[in-house]
Amino acid sequence: MKLYVKAVSSYRGHLDGSEIKKELKTKYKLDTRRQDTFIHLAIYGAQLLKDKVEISSSDELYITSGVGNIDVLQKTNKYVYEEKEFIKPFDFINMLGNTTSYYVANSLGLKDKNTFQISNNFTFINTLISVFASLNLSQNEAIIGSVDLCTNPNEVIKRVLGLDEDAEVTSSVNYQKLSLSSSGAIAEVEFDTKIYSLQEVQELIKNSDLKVMTSPRCKGLDSLKDSEYFETMPSYYLNKTIQEKEKMLYIDCFEDSYKIIKIIALA
Amino acid sequence: MHSINILDYTLRSSQGNTLETLQSIKNIDINISYKEVSTLNDAVEIPYYLFSDKVEDDANEIKEAIKKLVETITIKLTPQQRAKTALIIGTSLIDKNIIDSIESSVYEYKKKPYASSKKSIDSFANEISKELELNPFTMTISTACTSSINAVLEARNLINSGVVEYAIVVGVEIFSQMMSDGFSSMKLLSTDIQRPFDVARDGLVLGEAIAAVLVGKDSSKWSLRGGYSNCNSLNITSVSSSGEEYAEVMDKAMSFAKVTAQDITMLKAHATSTLTNDMSEINAIKKVFASDVTFSALKPYVGHTLGACGVLELAMIMSCIDDGFIPQTLNHKDSIIKEYTPLQEHKACSCGIFMLNYFGFGGNNTSVIIQKESK
Numbered sequence: 191m192k193l194y195v196k197a198v199s200s201y202r203g204h205l206d207g208s209e210i211k212k213e214l215k216t217k218y219k220l221d222t223r224r225q226d227t228f229i230h231l232a233i234y235g236a237q238l239l240k241d242k243v244e245i246s247s248s249d250e251l252y253i254t255s256g257v258g259n260i261d262v263l264q265k266t267n268k269y270v271y272e273e274k275e276f277i278k279p280f281d282f283i284n285m286l287g288n289t290t291s292y293y294v295a296n297s298l299g300l301k302d303k304n305t306f307q308i309s310n311n312f313t314f315i316n317t318l319i320s321v322f323a324s325l326n327l328s329q330n331e332a333i334i335g336s337v338d339l340c341t342n343p344n345e346v347i348k349r350v351l352g353l354d355e356d357a358e359v360t361s362s363v364n365y366q367k368l369s370l371s372s373s374g375a376i377a378e379v380e381f382d383t384k385i386y387s388l389q390e391v392q393e394l395i396k397n398s399d400l401k402v403m404t405s406p407r408c409k410g411l412d413s414l415k416d417s418e419y420f421e422t423m424p425s426y427y428l429n430k431t432i433q434e435k436e437k438m439l440y441i442d443c444f445e446d447s448y449k450i451i452k453i454i455a456l457a
Numbered sequence: 458m459h460s461i462n463i464l465d466y467t468l469r470s471s472q473g474n475t476l477e478t479l480q481s482i483k484n485i486d487i488n489i490s491y492k493e494v495s496t497l498n499d500a501v502e503i504p505y506y507l508f509s510d511k512v513e514d515d516a517n518e519i520k521e522a523i524k525k526l527v528e529t530i531t532i533k534l535t536p537q538q539r540a541k542t543a544l545i546i547g548t549s550l551i552d553k554n555i556i557d558s559i560e561s562s563v564y565e566y567k568k569k570p571y572a573s574s575k576k577s578i579d580s581f582a583n584e585i586s587k588e589l590e591l592n593p594f595t596m597t598i599s600t601a602c603t604s605s606i607n608a609v610l611e612a613r614n615l616i617n618s619g620v621v622e623y624a625i626v627v628g629v630e631i632f633s634q635m636m637s638d639g640f641s642s643m644k645l646l647s648t649d650i651q652r653p654f655d656v657a658r659d660g661l662v663l664g665e666a667i668a669a670v671l672v673g674k675d676s677s678k679w680s681l682r683g684g685y686s687n688c689n690s691l692n693i694t695s696v697s698s699s700g701e702e703y704a705e706v707m708d709k710a711m712s713f714a715k716v717t718a719q720d721i722t723m724l725k726a727h728a729t730s731t732l733t734n735d736m737s738e739i740n741a742i743k744k745v746f747a748s749d750v751t752f753s754a755l756k757p758y759v760g761h762t763l764g765a766c767g768v769l770e771l772a773m774i775m776s777c778i779d780d781g782f783i784p785q786t787l788n789h790k791d792s793i794i795k796e797y798t799p800l801q802e803h804k805a806c807s808c809g810i811f812m813l814n815y816f817g818f819g820g821n822n823t824s825v826i827i828q829k830e831s832k
Contacts, residue, residue, distance in 0.1 A: 191620075224693075251688070257577070258599075260555060267559050270638070276497050282639030283693055283818060285551055287599030292819035295688045304688030304821060305607060309596045310583035311575065316596055323614035327459065345571065349558035352575035383620060385593045444575070447593070 191322045191382055193368045194375035196331070197243035198429040199235055202362040202420075205339070210234050220297055224280040228259040229290050232337045235363030236294045239333065243367050250303040250324060250332040253291040254317045256421020257350050258308065259284060260341050294335060302330065311444035314425045315451055318381050321368055331369045336422030338362050351421060352444075357406070358418040364425040377432045377455045386448040391441055394450070401438045403427050408443040428453050459684075459713045461613045462677035463827065464623075466772040467529050468668035469522075470759040471506035479776045482758050482784050483803070489662070489760075492632065494641040503646050505632065506664030506760030512631050514553055519631055520581045523667055524588065530625055530671050531589045541622035542671075543594040544586045545612055547605025548629045549764035551636060552578045582627075592621050599764065601817030602727070603686065604628065605668070606767025606825060610684050612672050623673035628768030631665055636763070643694070645731050651761075652788045653728035653754035654735050654799050661729045664760020668769035679775055682810070682826045683714030690820030695733045700741030706822040707745045707812065714810075714826035718746050721826075722809025723783050725774050726799070727816045728754030729761055734816065739793050748796040751804065757787035767815050771827070774811060778829055781807045807831075 207227035214220045214230060218237045222230060232253060239245075262284040269275040283289050287306035295304045303324065309316035314336050321332045340347050340361045347359055369375070386394070388410045395402050395413060404413040405423055416423065424440050431438040431453040438453045468474070472481035472488060481487055492505040512522045523546070531539055554577045561569040582595035594615070598608045605628025612624035640646050640663065647660035672681065687709075689702045696702040711717060724746065726738055742752060755770045762769050777784050783806045786799035808831040815823045 257555065258552070260559075263551070263555050264559050264563065266635070267556060268563070270635070271560075272564065276495055277635070277638045277642045279639075279642045282635075282642055285635070285639070286549055286601050286818055288601055288688075288817070288819040288821055289693060291600075292688060292690075292693055292821075295820070301689045302687050304686075304819075305598060305600055305611075307596055307598045307611075308577075308579040310577075310579045313579070316594065319594065319620060320596065320611060320614070323611070323618040323620050326618040327614055343562055345562040346555075346558050349562060349571070349573045350555050350575075350577060352573045355571045355573070383592070383594045 191319065192378055192380045193318060193322055193370065194372045195377040195379060195432060196367040196369055196374055197239060198432055199238035199242060199365045200426060200429045201235055201238065202360060202426060205231065205361040225293060226261045226284055228261045228337065228339045229284065229293050231339055231361065231363050232290045232294050232335055233297045235335055235365045236298055239365040239367060240298055245298050246331065247299055247301045248330050249300055250330050251291055251295050251300050252317050252321055252332060253294060253306045253335045253337060254308060254313045254422060255337045256313060257347060258287055259290060260347060261339055264341050264346065312442055312449050314422045315381055315442060315449050318379065319383060325370050331367060334366050334368060336364045336425035338420035338422050353419060360418040360420055362420045362426055364422065364429050366428065375456055377453060379428055380452040386450060388446065388448065391448045398439055401436055402441065403438060404441040405443050408441055411441065424451055431455055460680055460682050461616055461672050462675060463670055463679040463681055464673050464675055464677050465530050465533065465671040466775050467526055468769055468772040469526055470666045470769060471508060471664055472759060475776055478773065479780055482777060487758055492637060494637045496641055501648065503648055504662045506662060507632060508665050514631055514633050516554055516576045520584060523581055523627055523629055524585045526667050526669055527585055527589065527625055527627060530669055536590065538623060539590050540592055542591045543615055543621040543624040544582045544591050545608040545624055546582045546597045546627045546629060547608035547764050547767055548578060549599055549601050549604055550578055550630065551633055594621055600821045601819055602763050602766055603815045603817040603821045603823040604764035604767060606815045606823050607686050609670065609767065610686055613681060616673060623671060625669055625671050626768055627667065627669045628765035629667045630762045630765035637663060647730065650788050651730040651757045653730050653757065653786050654739050654793050655789050656791045656793055658730045658732065658735055660731055661761040664762045666759060666762035666765040666769040668765060668772045670768055670772060678830050680828050682828050683710060684823065684825035685709040685713055686823040688820045689822060694818050696737050698736050698740065700737040700744060703738055703741035703816060703822055704744040707741060707814065707824045710824035710826055716810055716826060720810050721812050722806060723811050724750060724752040725770060725811065725813040726752050726754050727814045728756060736793060739797055743794060743797055751783065751800055753784055753800040754786045755784065771813060774813065778806060781805060
C-alpha cells in the first residue's frame, strides 16, 4: 500500500500549554474556550498544516493518539473524585475522542468524514491503512493528525503506555495531507498489514540501503533511536524524513511484533 | 465498491442474548434497572438498561465479555478465514486504565509502586485477535454514538480495498459512573422512560450492550448497500433544529447505495428522545421522506447504548426482520409532527431495504442502507 504526501506539519516539545493557546488566539484568531491543552495541541498542528497547503472541505480527517485526551481525564478525576465536585458539561464532552477531531475539523473548515481512532501500539501505521482503504473508495484526500500530550507528572503516561520508569517522554503533534495521487507530492510512504518478527526485521535492515530508525521500544535492534518517546512517533519521523529530504525505513514495535513504514522524500 | 455482505450477527443487551432480546421486543416485555447518578445538588436514581449478569468497568472483565461474544461468531469460521478477519471495535468507553494510572501517580495516598502494562481500551481488540487467531489488523474507533457504525464503514473500506477479506465489528458500552454523571450534567437523562418523537419526551435512558457483526464478500441474504458519515453540525452537541445536516447525510447514504426514498422499506431512527435531537431528526425525516414512511425507534427496548448502538441496533433490526416483523416504537403518544408518527404496532416484514440513522456528539452523523433479499 502506498500513499503520497502533499504537505506536513510538526510540533514537538515539552509543552507550555498557555503559549499554544495564545498562538491560537492571536495568530490564528480562533476561539479557544471550552477546550483544553490536548485539543489546543491538535488544533495548533492543524493550523501549521493549513499554513502550508490548501485544505478542501471534502478532505477526510483522521485524528489518532496513543492515549487520547489525558489532560481532561486528569483534571476531571481531581475535581470529581478528590474534591467531590460535579462534573462540568464541557469537560465531559472533551473526554469523548471525536470532540478533538470536531474542533480540528471546524478550524480547518472540513465537513466530510471525521474519525478518531486508536490502534494498540501501531496506531499511526494502522491509521495509514485505514486512510488507504477509505481513499480507494471515496477518491478524496485525507488529513492525519497524530497527537500525544504528556501531562505532569509524566509517570501517568508512562504507566499507560507500558514504558520503563526511566523512559523519557514528550508531547508531539504531527500532521500529513495524503492522497492516492502522486501529483504535487513531496514524499511517498509505503506500509502493509504484515507483522514482522525480530529476525525478519534484522534481515531487512541488513539488506536495506536506506537510513533506518527504530522506535525506542525496539530493544532487540541496534539501530538509531530517539531518546524520547511518544506513541505516534512514526508520524514525526515521516515528517522529519521529508524535511531532511531523505529515504528511511522506520521500524515500530511492541513486545515481539514489528511494523515498518518506508518513507521516500520526492521533492 | 460501496456494498458488502453481512454474514452473521450476535448481541448481548440488557434483555439478554440475541434470541432473548428478540423475544422481549416481540412480546414487549422489557426489563429495566436503576442506577444512581450525580446531579448538581444531589444524587438521584435513574432508569438504566443494565446487563442481568454484571460486567464491571474493568479492563479484564470488559475484554472477556467482548471475547465471549466474538467467539460465537469466530467458532463458525475456518482457521484460514480467521487469519483473514480483522477485528474492529467501536466504543465511547472512558479508558479505566488511564484513570487507574492517574490515581496511582498523582495522589500520594493512592500511590502504587511503578508498574506499566499496556491494557487500554485499544488493547482489547489486539488481545482478542491474538487469542482467537484472527488477522493482526485491529482498530478501535471512538466517535461517540456513531463509533460502532463508523467501524462497520471502516470494515467495508478495508474489505473492498483488499486489505482483509472479513471483519468482525464490535460495538461495546458498559456502565460507567463518569459517563452517566456526564450525561446527567448535560441534563439529557430521563428519570422516567424514553418517548421517541413525542411532545412529552424528556431525555434518554442509558444502556449496556455488546454486539458484533461479521462482514465480508461471501454470499448472504443481508448486505450493507452503502452508507455515509460526515462531521457537520451547528455546535459540538447538536445540529440545526431544521435537521438539514441529518437530511444531507441520509440523502448521501441513499445516493451511494443507489436507492431513493421511495425504495426504503423502513427507517430506523436514531431517536434519543432528547428535546433537540428528536426535533432535528424528525425535521430531517420530513425533508427526505413522504409522510407515509415507516419509521421506528429501538432505544426504548434497550436504552441508548452510545458507542455500541451502531452495531447493536443493526443486529436488532436484522434479527426482527429475520423473524418477520418491524418493531413498533414504544412509549409514543403524541407526535412532534402529526403527519410523521413512528410505527405504533409491530408490522409484518421479512425483506426489503432499510435505512439506519446514527447521530453523535462532535457533529458525527452517519446513515447506512442495508438490504435483505426476498429469498
